[in-house]
Amino acid sequence: MSEITRVGVDLAKNVIQVHAVDAVGKVITNKALQRDKFMLWCAQLPVDCLIAMEASSSAHHWARKLVALGLDARIIAAHLVQPYRLQGKSGKNDANDASAICEAASRPTMRFVAIKTVAQQGMLSVHRLREGLKEERTACTNRIRGILAEFGLVFAQSSKVLRENLSTVIEDASNELAGIARLVIERAKSQWDELEAHIAWCDQRIAAHIKQDEHAKQATQLLGVGPVTASAVVATVGDFKQFKNGAQFGAWLGLVPKQNSSGGKNNLGSITKRGDMYVRMLLIQGAKAAVQTAHRRDDPISKWAHHLREKSGWQKAVVALANKNARILWAMFARGKSFDAHHVSVKPVVPQAAMFAA
Numbered sequence: 001m002s003e004i005t006r007v008g009v010d011l012a013k014n015v016i017q018v019h020a021v022d023a024v025g026k027v028i029t030n031k032a033l034q035r036d037k038f039m040l041w042c043a044q045l046p047v048d049c050l051i052a053m054e055a056s057s058s059a060h061h062w063a064r065k066l067v068a069l070g071l072d073a074r075i076i077a078a079h080l081v082q083p084y085r086l087q088g089k090s091g092k093n094d095a096n097d098a099s100a101i102c103e104a105a106s107r108p109t110m111r112f113v114a115i116k117t118v119a120q121q122g123m124l125s126v127h128r129l130r131e132g133l134k135e136e137r138t139a140c141t142n143r144i145r146g147i148l149a150e151f152g153l154v155f156a157q158s159s160k161v162l163r164e165n166l167s168t169v170i171e172d173a174s175n176e177l178a179g180i181a182r183l184v185i186e187r188a189k190s191q192w193d194e195l196e197a198h199i200a201w202c203d204q205r206i207a208a209h210i211k212q213d214e215h216a217k218q219a220t221q222l223l224g225v226g227p228v229t230a231s232a233v234v235a236t237v238g239d240f241k242q243f244k245n246g247a248q249f250g251a252w253l254g255l256v257p258k259q260n261s262s263g264g265k266n267n268l269g270s271i272t273k274r275g276d277m278y279v280r281m282l283l284i285q286g287a288k289a290a291v292q293t294a295h296r297r298d299d300p301i302s303k304w305a306h307h308l309r310e311k312s313g314w315q316k317a318v319v320a321l322a323n324k325n326a327r328i329l330w331a332m333f334a335r336g337k338s339f340d341a342h343h344v345s346v347k348p349v350v351p352q353a354a355m356f357a358a
Contacts, residue, residue, distance in 0.1 A: 001044045001045060001046070002046055003022045003028060004020040004021070004022060004028050004029075004046065004049060005021065005022055005023045005046075005050065006020070006021050006049070006050045006051075006052070006102055006105060007019065007020045007021075007042075007045070007049065007050065007051045007102065008020075008052055008053075008098045008099060008100070008101035008103070008104075008105060009051060009052065009053040009062075009101065010053070010054070010094045010095075010097040010098040010101060011054065011056055011057070011058055013035070014034065014035050015032045015033070015034065015035070015094070016032070016033050016034075016035060016038045017030075017031070017032050017033075017094035017095055017097070017098040018030070018031060018032075018033060018038075018041070018098060019095070019099045019101070020102075021102060030095055030098065030099065032094065032095075038062075039065060039069075042066060042069060043069055045071060047070045047071070048070065048071065048072050049071050049072065050071075050072045050074060050105060051066050051071050051072065051073050051074070052073075052075070052076055052101050052102065052105035052112075053073075053074075053075055053076070054076060054077075054078045054081055054097075054101060055075050055076065055077050055078060055113045059075050059113075060115055060116045060121060063075055063115045064115060064117075064118070067115065073115065074105055074112045075112060075113040075114075075115060076101060076104055076105065076110065076111075076112060076113065077111070077113060080104060080110065080111065081097070081100050081104045082100070083104075084100040084101075084103040084104045085097065085099075085100040086099075086100075114237075114238060114239060114242050116238060117238065120235050120236070123205075123209055123231065123235040124232075124235050124236065126202050126209075127202075127206075127228075127231070127232050127235070127278065129198075130199060130202035130203075130228075131278065133195055133198050133199050133202065134199065136195055137192065137195045137196070137199065140188060140191055140192050141159055141162060141192065143188060144162065144166070144189070144192070145162065147181060147185060147188075148169065148177075148185070150181075151176045151177045151178070152175075152176060153169055153175060153177065166185070166189055169185070170182050170185055170186060203227075206227055206231045209231045209234075210227050210230060210231060213231075213234055215234045215332075215333055216230045216231050216233075216234040217230075218332060218333075218338070218339060219233060219332070221339045222325050222329070222339060223299070223301050223302065223305075223321075223341070224283070224286035224287045224289060224290030224291075224321060224322070224325055225283070225286055225325055225329075226286055228282060229279075229282040229283060229285075229286050232278060232279050232282055233283075233329060236276055236278075236279050237249075240329070240330050240333040240334040241334050243330060243334065245330070246326065246327030246328070246329075246330040246331055247327065249326055249327065249329070249330040250323045250326040250327055250330075251272070251274075252274070252275045253274075253275045253276065253279060253280045253283065253326055254271055254272045254273040254274035254275045254277075254280050255271055255280065255283070255319060255322055255323040255326055256271060256272060256323070257269055257270065257271055257272070258270060258271070258272050280322075283322040283325055283326060284318060284319070284322050286322070286325070287318045287319070287321040287322040287325065288318050290302070290321060291305050291306075291309055291314070291317050291318050291321055294306040294309065299341045299342070301321075301324070301341060305317055305320075305321050308320055308321075
């Protein structure tokens, strides 16, 4: 155990595969451990031993436990591990995955996922619950619309309009709605009300997070960043200093274009959509609302967004504003600056002496 310097771990519910190598990359062991024996095995490793695992369920939990033991725990995104599986897609198993994770962790340019705290994961669980409840609410309202349509009752595509007419439809004896169908609609309406109450509870927890967290409160000052987006960004990222600059943070969120460039010719496509899908979706949705109403405001960012919409189109303006907000968020929290809607960025001037020296 004293010779082990790097370990790749493939996590699972009950069995955990470990692949350990020494300083020159020689395999020391590659075996499966029961979940309750994993920490006992790790406790025998040398201090500061590198232990890498994929970003999956329970990865942050195990990483916190390993750091507490004095080990160097790292988390790697799954798509960055796959190229190091020598057997390819056809050779996927726990042993090969652990070996690939161990090899990926040895790369000097490998990017690792920051370990989330218990508080971060707790707040993100509220967001995950809220998103699931929203999907259930949409399914519930669509179910109600489908049943009503079977009896010739069709309403506008607005939840507000449907709710306003639902009680009247149930009580109206002149329509063709069958008796059992009325009971079904009443039960579905009760489910809808319950889902609304659960979503309201999540919104209260998010509002409390905004009040308690200074970074989340500052994030709401940005155009197109509401309480839900601010809370999600802060809970997801944690330490913004893990990114070198705002451009890297925007790229991590997948808000930069794909490239297919060669021979000095740049070919840019749609955005990469890498990183956290939930945070990117919130930034895009907020940017849509901001761009749609940009012509009503006179601040520099709104003017810029409106001009870009007229010049390049609706979708490009939305993505550009979402990317700008991501960069501003990084500048605020990584550099400790307050938000200034009238700030004008100035490109740094490179001294001529430095240019000639390069």
